[in-house]
Amino acid sequence: MYGVLLFWLAGIVQPGYGEEPDDSASIAGRTGAEVESRDSLIDKRLAQEKATNDVAFMLTPHRPNYFLPVTYNSTINTDVYKGTTAEDLDLDNVEIKFQISIKYLLLNNLLNQPVDFYIAYSTLSYWQAYNKYNSSPFRDTNHEPEAWAQWNTDWEILGVRGKLMQFGIWHQSNGRMEPISRSWNRVYANIIFEKGRWGFGIKPWYRIPEDEENDNNPDIERYYGHGELRAAYKQKDHTLTFMLRNNGRTSNNKGAVELGWSFPLYKKLKGYVQYFNGYGQTILDYNHSSNTFGMGIALSDIL
Numbered sequence: 001m002y003g004v005l006l007f008w009l010a011g012i013v014q015p016g017y018g019e020e021p022d023d024s025a026s027i028a029g030r031t032g033a034e035v036e037s038r039d040s041l042i043d044k045r046l047a048q049e050k051a052t053n054d055v056a057f058m059l060t061p062h063r064p065n066y067f068l069p070v071t072y073n074s075t076i077n078t079d080v081y082k083g084t085t086a087e088d089l090d091l092d093n094v095e096i097k098f099q100i101s102i103k104y105l106l107l108n109n110l111l112n113q114p115v116d117f118y119i120a121y122s123t124l125s126y127w128q129a130y131n132k133y134n135s136s137p138f139r140d141t142n143h144e145p146e147a148w149a150q151w152n153t154d155w156e157i158l159g160v161r162g163k164l165m166q167f168g169i170w171h172q173s174n175g176r177m178e179p180i181s182r183s184w185n186r187v188y189a190n191i192i193f194e195k196g197r198w199g200f201g202i203k204p205w206y207r208i209p210e211d212e213e214n215d216n217n218p219d220i221e222r223y224y225g226h227g228e229l230r231a232a233y234k235q236k237d238h239t240l241t242f243m244l245r246n247n248g249r250t251s252n253n254k255g256a257v258e259l260g261w262s263f264p265l266y267k268k269l270k271g272y273v274q275y276f277n278g279y280g281q282t283i284l285d286y287n288h289s290s291n292t293f294g295m296g297i298a299l300s301d302i303l
Contacts, residue, residue, distance in 0.1 A: 040194060041234065042163045046152075053105050061300035062120040063101035064262075066272050071097040071126075071294035076139075077285050080180060089134060096127040097274075097294050106147075115151045122146075126282060140284040146170040148190075159195055166190040170205070174283050181216050182283040184208075188227075201230040220286050222247055223254045223279040232302060237264040239301060245280065254279050262298045272298035 052058050072094050081087050103120035110117050125141040128134065148168025155162040166189065173183030188205035204227035212218070225247040233240045239262045246255035256278025262270045274294045281290040 040161075040163070042192070042194060042199070049105075053108075059102040059104065061101060062103035063099065063122050064272075064302050065100055065299040066274075066296060067096075067098040067299065068272065068274065068294035068296035069096050070296065071095050071292060073290055073292045075289060075291045077288040077290070080284060080288065084179060089137075090131075091134075091139065092128055092131045094130055095139065096129045097125070097292075098127070098296075099124045110149065113151075115149050117147070117149050119147045120145070124282065140174055140176075140282045142172060142283055143175055144170065144172045148188075160193055161195065162191070162193045164190070164192040166192075172283055176284075178216065180284060182286065184210070184217060184220055184283075197233055197235065199232045199234075203228050203230070217283070217286055220283075222249075222252070223286050225255065237270075238262070241302060245278070256280055262301050265297065270298040270301055272296055 049060055052060065074093065076091050076093055078089070078091055081089055099122065101120065101122035103118050105116060106119050107117040109115070122144040123141060124144070126139040127136070128139050129136050131137065146168055148166045150164060150166045153162040153165050168188055168190070170186045170188055171183070172186075174181065176182070185208040186205040187208065188203055190201060190203045192199070192201045194200065206226070207221055225245050228243060228245045230244075231242045239260075241258075241260040241262075243258040244255065245257075247253065256276065258277075259275045261273045263272075265271045272295070274292075276290060276292045279289055280286045281292060
């Protein structure tokens, strides 16, 4: 699915309504043409995943997998290295950004209920590949294992249709040593719904408290806030995506926005353009505002 679960956590776009969708078991038994003509893109994605869950040597995409060989950061963070051996590191504004994200259906029909349990791992890296002077270091890599329970929902309000609900736990860290080590843990809910060609996801979270002596980013919620909104719009083979975070404060307001566009190139391969502005592009940059534009390819899209 990030697979079926909107951008972060999935694909959540709907091209238009026809008949009411069947349950995922009956969808999986139909041909691709039948699914294409009758169901939302979320239902189609669920059907595709169901058809491959028991295939050996296959892992399912979670969030989008992409490779951006040209990523320009006009406000690259050098202040974070002050007082370290890397203080004089001369960072390039152009780097490579890529994300690898997979998930695995561990249990289905949990406790004889229509609830599935997933585990996933995502890694997001910023690689100074063109910085030969400094031996092309990885500027930062975020490691994000997570686990969640998921079930389909069936509600409709004013033409808005609820599709999925998830409850999970989520770890994020950069795997570095002090003083540039960063990490935190969250529990979250993820509500995914759709209307027409639009899909939306609301993902509130709660940070699991840490001991003060072990907390290397105690003010991270001032920049990430307590949740995020994602949206997607699909027109044929083109998909526009949107992410918004905000700390909700009237004074000292902080947040971030990310825009994406994927478009067809060749067979399954898609081009991908991404723009990010704000705080928390990586966990190392959680309190640093970045302005980044990248171009490359999407190896697996949100849908």
